[in-house]
Each structure stands twice: as structure tokens, then as C-alpha cells.
Amino acid sequence: MATNTRISNLPESANANATLSKEEVMRYSRHLIMPEVGMDGQLKLKQAKVLCIGTGGLGAPLGLYLAAAGVGRIGLVDFDSVDLTNLQRQILFGTSDIGRPKIEAAADRLRNLNPDIQIDQFESRLTSENALDILKNYDMVVDGTDNFPTRYLVNDACVILGKSNVYGSIFRFEGQITIFGAPGGPCYRCLYPEPPPPGLVPSCAEGGVLGVLPGIVGAIQAAETLKLIIGKGEPLIGRLLLFDALAMRFRELKLRKNPECPVCGEHPTITKLIDYAEFCGVRGEEAANPAQTTVPEIAPRELKARLDRGDDLFVLDVREPHEYQICNLGGHLIPLGELSRRVNELDSSREIVAHCRSGKRSAEAVEFLRSAGFRKVLNLKGGILAWSDEVDASVPKY
Amino acid sequence: MAVKVIIPTPLRPYTSKKESVELQAATVSEALASLTTLFGDLKKHLYSDDGKLRSFVNVYVNDEDIRYLRGDQTPLREGDILSIVPSIAGGTQN
Numbered sequence: 001m002a003t004n005t006r007i008s009n010l011p012e013s014a015n016a017n018a019t020l021s022k023e024e025v026m027r028y029s030r031h032l033i034m035p036e037v038g039m040d041g042q043l044k045l046k047q048a049k050v051l052c053i054g055t056g057g058l059g060a061p062l063g064l065y066l067a068a069a070g071v072g073r074i075g076l077v078d079f080d081s082v083d084l085t086n087l088q089r090q091i092l093f094g095t096s097d098i099g100r101p102k103i104e105a106a107a108d109r110l111r112n113l114n115p116d117i118q119i120d121q122f123e124s125r126l127t128s129e130n131a132l133d134i135l136k137n138y139d140m141v142v143d144g145t146d147n148f149p150t151r152y153l154v155n156d157a158c159v160i161l162g163k164s165n166v167y168g169s170i171f172r173f174e175g176q177i178t179i180f181g182a183p184g185g186p187c188y189r190c191l192y193p194e195p196p197p198p199g200l201v202p203s204c205a206e207g208g209v210l211g212v213l214p215g216i217v218g219a220i221q222a223a224e225t226l227k228l229i230i231g232k233g234e235p236l237i238g239r240l241l242l243f244d245a246l247a248m249r250f251r252e253l254k255l256r257k258n259p260e261c262p263v264c265g266e267h268p269t270i271t272k273l274i275d276y277a278e279f280c281g282v283r284g285e286e287a288a289n290p291a292q293t294t295v296p297e298i299a300p301r302e303l304k305a306r307l308d309r310g311d312d313l314f315v316l317d318v319r320e321p322h323e324y325q326i327c328n329l330g331g332h333l334i335p336l337g338e339l340s341r342r343v344n345e346l347d348s349s350r351e352i353v354a355h356c357r358s359g360k361r362s363a364e365a366v367e368f369l370r371s372a373g374f375r376k377v378l379n380l381k382g383g384i385l386a387w388s389d390e391v392d393a394s395v396p397k398y
Numbered sequence: 399m400a401v402k403v404i405i406p407t408p409l410r411p412y413t414s415k416k417e418s419v420e421l422q423a424a425t426v427s428e429a430l431a432s433l434t435t436l437f438g439d440l441k442k443h444l445y446s447d448d449g450k451l452r453s454f455v456n457v458y459v460n461d462e463d464i465r466y467l468r469g470d471q472t473p474l475r476e477g478d479i480l481s482i483v484p485s486i487a488g489g490t491q492n
Contacts, residue, residue: 148487171486174407192485196454209488242483244407247417253461253481337411340439 018043024116028070041230042070048229051075051138053126053154055106057214058144058168058221060092065222066142067110067117071229074110075120075138078102089211126150128273131157140164140228142221148195149276155180155188156273159264166225168217173210173246175217178236178255179224181264185237190258190265195280213245295366298353298378300390314347316354318365319384323357327384327395336361339368348374355380355387357398399424403433403480412439426457427470429480444482454485 020028020042031037031045048071052059055078066074082090082097082105097105103123110119122134126145135141135157143154143165151169158165158181165180167188180187220241227233240253263270298306306313315331317324324333334342336356346352352374354362359382366379380387388395403419413419419436423429430451434441446452457464458481464472474480 151487169486170488172407192454194453253458
């Protein structure tokens with residue numbers, strides 16, 4: 001039974017000197033009356049130190065439930081500020097928090113929820129330079145980040161320090177949840193030795209997320225974290241839980257420790273933190289979009305001037321139909337994913353200006369069209385976002 | 399063998415938005431070949447230029463990773479479910 005095996009590097013039982021105040025007994029009474037938690041479990045929670053990386057979609061429910069449950073010390077790492085688009089899913093924040101550093105708003109919210117716990121604030125990006133120093137003071141880590149370099153950084157740092165990493169990630173309607181780095185268990189690199197190269201991963205094109213999805217996934221991460229701390233139940237180690245909110249279906253896949261894993265295998269080749277931006281092929285925002293810099297472009301103002309002048313330009317919108325409904329420039333809609341089989345809709349003798357939301361997908365479209373023999377194709381620089389900034393502010397940004 | 403391939407959300411734009419595809423195949427390799435024949439755009443997302451399955455895409459037969467079975471030569475039985483599971487990084491912004 002998993003309940004009898006050691007599943008984390010936490011003490012087997014609570015410190016004998018720890019106690020709960022009268023008020024704490026009342027606060028946690030619904031935990032205390034369950035034998036699976038009880039006084040011993042609640043004291044373990046009180047002495048536990050958990051680091052939450054990211055206070056966004058996943059970090060919000062996670063932070064709230066860990067604080068509510070009485071996890072004694074919660075570290076928060078984030079460098080971002082609250083903006084209006086966050087509020088659709090990041091339930092730690094309210095409208096009055098817009099513009100505030102997330103870490104500050106999050107800490108206020110959690111302290112208000114539970115003044116008896118300690119909240120540590122790290123207002124910075126997690127980097128190879130600071131990760132080990134930040135992580136070493138915690139019993140375990142919960143990964144609620146949103147990019148591949150940080151995912152690999154968190155994984156490697158957890159393996160190096162021997163800490164469990166409660167992992168969750170989301171995409172549109174789908175979530176993946178597991179625990180990496182537990183003693184004897186697999187790590188992220190056992191599952192995915194390498195990240196996808198930038199550009200191959202659908203990003204803004206198919207981006208977006210159902211607001212409640214990070215709520216569900218983050219709450220599952222919270223449940224697994226609490227179980228690891230109290231040492232009860234069957235932890236999600238060696239199992240990858242897939243959740244599809246659209247089908248409302250959970251599936252479970254086996255996850256094995258790879259003996260040849262470069263970081264947690266028998267003969268590790270990665271024994272210290274590396275340059276994760278380089279590893280993931282990302283070098284700042286611009287380098288992440290290599291296609292954007294190599295295709296011919298037209299600036300929004302120039303396009304406007306040429307359209308006003310009556311130039312014969314064919315505006316091609318490569319976004320998805322639902323994005324076209326949000327706002328459009330009246331262009332001909334062919335989603336990027338359909339371009340190769342609908343290329344016959346385009347007249348190669350005309351000058352074509354392709355655009356998307358930010359200019360990334362349309363750069364791919366321009367590259368594709370040029371390789372297909374189209375000579376007069378331009379990419380609208382900065383996409384519809386730049387158009388809204390520079391030409392027509394009535395076009396909503398999304 | 400009739401098998402079902404479950405397409406993950408990030409790859410659905412390349413399969414005409416289909417969530418799953420039923421096809422006939424005796425091995426994983428055959429199943430993926432017929433899938434990429436049906437949906438040409440999917441190929442570069444599943445295979446690298448040297449024809450290998452990409453390392454950020456895992457393939458499972460039922461609940462087992464094919465890397466721990468017989469790779470793409472893993473035989474399929476009637477009714478098997480193939481899952482393509484790519485890495486996703488999203489947490490907040492993406």
C-alpha cells in the first residue's frame with residue numbers, strides 16, 4: 001500500500017513540540033475530525049513548507065487551498081503584475097488589484113484568508129542563479145509556471161535538491177497533472193527529455209484556456225500536495241493524469257522512471273543547473289519568433305496608407321474563425337492550419353498582406369506562401385494588436 | 399486491427415479538429431503512418447526531419463508508453479487506444 005511507503009522527504013510524524021491554539025483547532029476542525037488528517041496530519045501541515053512557483057491560473061487555487069488548509073509556510077514566486085485579462089481565471093485577484101504586483105496581491109489575499117501562516121514573497125523570475133537558493137528552504141515545490149524553460153529549470157532543481165515537484169499544466173480544455181522528483185519516481189525529463197522547438201508549439205493560434213480549467217488542475221495539485229504532507233492516500237507518482245474538460249473525462253497513463261534520464265537516471269549528465277533559455281531554444285521574445293524577422297513585413301500605418309490610396313492589396317487573415325468574430329480588418333479568412341490545402345483560393349499575381357493577432361502565425365503563413373511560389377507576400381508587423389495601437393484604437397485587443 | 403487514436407488539443411488544428419480517429423493498423427508505426435497520410439500537416443509535428451518520433455511527443459498504447467513496449471513496432475490489438483501526448487507548458491498566460 002502506498003500509505004505505508006515513504007513518499008516524500010518529510011518527517012514520518014509531526015514534531016512533538018508543535019501544537020495548535022484553541023482558535024486553530026476550531027479553524028481546522030473539519031480536518032481534525034477526519035482520522036486521515038487528525039491532529040497529527042494538521043500539525044504536519046502546520047510545519048510544512050511549500051514553494052508555489054507562479055501565482056497565476058494554477059497558483060491561485062493552489063495558494064488559496066494550501067493557505068486555507070493551514071500549510072505553515074508558503075513561498076510564492078512571481079514577477080508579473082495583475083492585468084485585466086488575468087481575472088477570467090486567476091481567482092486570487094480582484095479588479096482593484098489591476099496593476100499591482102501579483103506577489104503582493106496574492107500575499108495579501110492569503111494572509112487575509114489565514115493570518116496564522118507565514119507567506120514568503122519572491123518577486124523575481126526563477127532563474128538558474130537563484131533557483132537552488134529559493135527552493136532549498138522548502139519541503140516540496142508546486143509548479144504552476146507557464147513556459148518550457150521554467151518547467152525544466154524547476155524539474156532539474158527539484159531533482160538536484162531531492163524535492164518532490166507537484167506538476168500541473170494546461171492547454172485550452174486539457175490538463176496534465178503528476179508528481180515528479182519523488183524518491184524513486186520519475187522526473188519531467190523522464191517523460192519529455194526535450195522541449196518542443198519554438199514555433200512548432202501552437203501558441204497564440206490555438207491558445208486560450210477555459211477559465212475554470214486551471215482551477216480544477218490547480219485544486220488537484222493542492223490535493224496531491226496536502227496528501228504528500230500528511231503522508232496519506234495514493235500519491236500521483238508514476239501516473240500522468242490527463243483531464244479533458246470538454247469531454248469531462250479523466251484518463252491515467254503510466255509514467256516510468258527512465259534509467260537513462262540525463263538528470264535523474266543512473267548516470268546523470270546534468271548535475272547542475274544549465275541555461276534553460278538556450279536549452280529550449282528561446283532567446284528573448286524576438287528570437288522566439290525566428291520566422292518573424294526573416295519574412296518581409298509591412299507596418300500597420302503603411303498598410304493603412306496603401307489601402308487608403310486604393311492599392312490593389314489582398315488582405316489575408318490567418319487567424320481562426322472565432323477570432324475573426326472578435327475583430328477583423330475585413331480580410332479573407334484562411335486559418336493557418338488550413339492554408340496548405342486552401343492555397344488555391346489565393347491569386348499569386350496579386351500582392352498579399354497576411355496578418356494574425358500578433359504577427360507570429362502570419363509570419364509562418366508568409367514563409368509558407370513564399371516557399372509555395374508566391375513572390376509578393378508581406379507580413380503585417382505586430383498583427384491586429386499593432387493595428388489597434390497604431391491605426392485604429394476602436395479595434396479591440398484580445 | 400481497428401484502433402482508435404486520441405488526438406490531443408494542441409494537434410487538433412492539423413486533424414480537421416477531430417478529437418479521435420479510428421483506423422486499421424497492426425502496429426503503432428502503421429497507425430501513425432496512416433494518420434499522417436490522412437492528415438499531412440500533422441507529420442512535422444510528430445516526426446523530426448530524420449524521421450524519428452519527436453521527443454516532446456509521447457505515444458501510449460492504452461496506458462503504457464511505447465518507449466517501454468516495442469517502440470513504434472509495438473503490435474496493436476483490436477480495440478486498442480493510442481494516445482498522442484505532447485508536452486504542454488501552460489499555466490497562466492499561454
